[in-house]
Amino acid sequence: MRMNDMNDLQTALRFVRQLRAYLDSVAVDAERQNWLTQLDAALMQAQTQFQATQQHLRQTQLQLQRLQLERQQLQSEQRHLRQQNEQATQQVLQRIAQNEREWDRLKAQLQQRIRELESEFQFTIAERDQYRGRLSAIESSKFWQIRTQWLLLKNQISGGRESPFWTPDLPDRATLLLESSLSEPPPELAEKPALTHPETNDEIGYDETGYDRWRKHYAPRTADYERMAETVAIFPDKLLISVIVPVYNTPEPFLRAAIESVQSQIYPNWQLCLADDASTEPHVQAVLKQYAEQDDRIQVTFRSEQGHISQCSNSALELASGEFVALLDHDDLLTPDALYEVALLLNKHPEADFIYSDEDKIDAQGRFSDPAFKPDWAPDSFLCRMYTCHLSVYRRAMLTQIGGCRLGYEGSQDYDLVLRFTEQTNHIFHIPKILYHWRIHSESIAQSAAAKPYAYEAGQRALEEALVRRGEPGQVIPVPNHPGHYMIRYQILEYKRVSVIIPTRDLGEMLDHCLTSIFLQTTYPNYEVIVIDNGSVEPETQAVLEKWQAQEPERFFYHSLDIPFNYSKVNNFAVTKAQGEYLLFLNNDTAVMTPDWMAAMVEQAQRLSIGAVGAQLLYPDETIQHAGIVLGIAAATGHSHKHFAANAFGYLGQIVSICNYAAVTGACLMCRKATFDAVGGFEEALAVGYNDIDLCLKFLEKGFQNVYLPHVKLYHYESKSRGQDISEDKKARFFAETNWMKQRWSSWMQRDPYYNPNLTTKHQDYRLREPAD
Secondary structure: OOHHHHHHHHHHHHHHHHHHHHHHOOOOOHHHHHHHHHHHHHHHHHHHHHHHHHHHHHHHHHHHHHHHHHHHHHHHHHHHHHHHHHHHHHHHHHHHHHHHHHHHHHHHHHHHHHHHHHHHHHHHHHHHHHHHHHHHHHHHOHHHHHHHHHHHHHHHHHOOOOOOOOOOOOOHHHHHHHHHHOOOOOHHHOOOOOOOOOOOOOOOOOOOOHHHHHHHHHOOOHHHHHHHHHHHOOOOOOOOEEEEEEEOOOOHHHHHHHHHHHHOOOOOOEEEEEEEOOOOOHHHHHHHHHHHHHOOOEEEEEOOOOOHHHHHHHHHHHHOOOOEEEEOOOOOEEOOOHHHHHHHHHHHOOOOOEEEEEEEEEOOOOOEEEEEOOOOOOHHHHOOEOOOOOOEEEEHHHHHHOOOOOOOOOOOHHHHHHHHHOOOOOOEEEEEEEEEEEEOOOOOOOOOHHHOHHHHHHHHHHHHHHHHHOOOOEEEEEOOOOOOEEEEEEOOOOOOOEEEEEEEOOOHHHHHHHHHHHHHHOOOOOEEEEEEEOOOOOHHHHHHHHHHHHHOOOOEEEEEOOOOOOHHHHHHHHHHHOOOOEEEEEOOOEEEOOOOHHHHHHHHHOOOOEEEEEEEEEOOOOEEEEOOEEEOOOOOEEEOOOOOEOOOOOHHHOOOOOEEOOEOOOOEEEEEHHHHHHOOOOOOOOOOOOHHHHHHHHHHHOOOEEEEEEEEEEEEOOOOOOOOOOOHHHHHHHHHHHHHHHHHOHHHHHOOOOOOOOEOOOOOOOOEOOOOO
C-alpha cells in the first residue's frame, strides 16, 4: 500500500469518528440506532485494517533498510575489488615492462654475440684461405714435386710406408676445413686456371677480378656441397625436377659439359629431357645417345625437322614428368647446388609456381665474369627488360596450361613465356645465389647484344601483346643504344587534375625558378600549383607568391602555415587544399627539364597497381642525385647510383629502365589522392627525414608498387632550402628518426627486396659485397 492510500484511510477514519460523535449527541430512533451499530462495526473493522496496514508498512520499511545496507556493503566490496584489480593490473604492466627491458637486454647481448661469431667465422674463413694459399704455393713448387717423387721412389725401393702427402699442423677446425678443400673440385671449377694468392705475387694466367675475389669468399666449397647432400636426406618432399634442354648443333665440349652439369647435381631427384632439333652435326646424336644409355634419368627425343628453339623446347617438355620444370640452354652450365636450392625453396614454400636465380657468365677457358645479382620479383622492372633469365623453374601444370613456348617469338621466347606465366600467379620466388653459368661464345647473346637482333624485335612484340592482354594500352619503345631494354609509355585514359604541392620558406628566387620551370615547360593540360608558405620573412618571397597568383589565377594558389618546420604536417595540410585526383609533392629547390614530365608520371599513377611514382633528379653537374631509394645501405637508406653520370647505363640497366624500388624521394613524388588518404598520408612523427620513405613503404604494405621513371628529369639543388643537418640538435633528430624507421620497418630495412643481398651495404654504387659488409 502506498503512503497516499494510508493518508486517505486516516482521513476517512477521522470523518467517521466525527460523524459518530455527532449522532451520539442527538436523539435517535430504533432504526437510526441500528444504523449506528452497523456503523460502529464498520469503524472497528476499518481500524483493525488500518493497524494491520501500519504493521505491514513498518515491516516493509525494515526490509528496505536491510536492502539499503546490503547495497552499501556491495558497493564497498566493489570499490575494494576495483582497487585490487587496478593494483594487480599495474603490477602486471610493471612485470611486462620489466620483461620487455630484460628481453631487449638479452636481444642486444644475442645480437652482439652473433656479430662476434660472424667476426670469428670470417676470421676462420680468412685463416683457412691463407693456409690454402700457402699449401697451394708449397705443392706447386719444384721442391715439393721433387720431394714427392723422391718419397714415392723410396717407398718402391724400400717397401716403406712414408706418405709423400703432407698435411700442415693446424688447429682442429682448420684441419677439417683443409681436408674438405682437398677433395675433388666440382666440375664447373675443374678447368679454371689457377690464380695467384694476392700475398704471393706469383705469375698468374689472367688478372684476378673483383668477382674472382667475391667468389673466393662467398661461392660454395666442397664442404658446403657435402653438407647440402646430407640435408637432402631430410627433405620432407623430394620433388622430381625435369630439366628441359633444346639442342641444335652444339659444340661437343659444350654439350657434354651442359649434360654433366646436370649429372653433377647434389639433388638427385632430377630428370634431364633433351630434344634434338634435327642437328646436322653428326656428333650430337652420338653424344645424346651415349648419355641416355648411361643414365636412365636422361630422356632424349630426336625431331625429324627443325622447328627452332620454341618448338624444340616444347618437344623436350613433352618428355617431362616432374612437377617442376627447369630450363637449361644446350651450351650453359648449372652449378652443382642449383637443383638443391630449388628443392630447398619448394620445401619451404610449396606454393611457389615460378622460381628464378642469379647467374653469371663463363668463357671457353672456364673464367667467370659479369654476375647478375637480381632483385626479387619487380613486375614493372620486368616490363622493361628480361631480368629473371636463368635459372628459371616453372610449375609444369601451369606451363602446360598456357601452351609452353609460343612459336614466332624465337630469341625472346623465354621473355614471352614469363610474361604469360606471371599473369597466372603471384607465387613468384627469387633465390639470390649464382646457380647458372651463361656460356660466352661468338654466337651467344652473352657475348654480344648484336648477336641476335631478331630476339629484341620478338621481345618488343611480346610486350605489346602483354599490354593488350592486361588491358593497359600503351606504346613499347626500345631504349636507344641498349638492345633488350624497353620503355613503356601508357595511354592516359583521362586527363584528371594534378595538384602540385610545394612547401617553401623564403628563398624567393629559387621558388620563382621552380615555378617558372613548371608553368613554362609543362605540357600536361590540367594541373594546379599549391604553395604552402611555412613562415617566410623575406619580402621577396611574398612578392614571388603575389606575382604568380596574378599571372596564373586559375592554376596557382598559396596558403600560409606558420608552424615549426614539419614536412609531413605541411604537406598533409596542403592535401586538404588540393582539388586534384593526383598529388605531386615537389621540393622548391627543383627545376623541370622534360616538358612531358607530368604526363609521364600520370601515365603510371593512373594504374591501380602503382603507389608512388618518382623521377630522375640530377645535380647541376649532370650527375645523378636520385634514381630510386635502396633500403639498408649507407646509414639506413641510400640513393641508387648517386653521382653516376646522367647518361650511364647503371647496374643491369637500372638507370635507363623504368624500375620498381622500395621507395622514391619526396622531392618529386606523385600518387593518387585516394591512395594517399587510404594509408593516412605522411607520418607527422617524422618531421624532416624518412617521411617520403615511410609513405612509400605504407604503399608497399597495401600491395602497391613504387616506380622510378628515367625519362622524367629534374634538376635538384638538394637541401638548399633548409640547409644541411650539421648541428647537434639536428643530428639528434636525425638519429631519432632513423631509429623510428628501423623499428617500424625493421624487416624492410634489413632486406630490401628490390636490392640483392650479394651487393654492398656500404655504398650506393652496386659494387659487389665485401666480406666486411
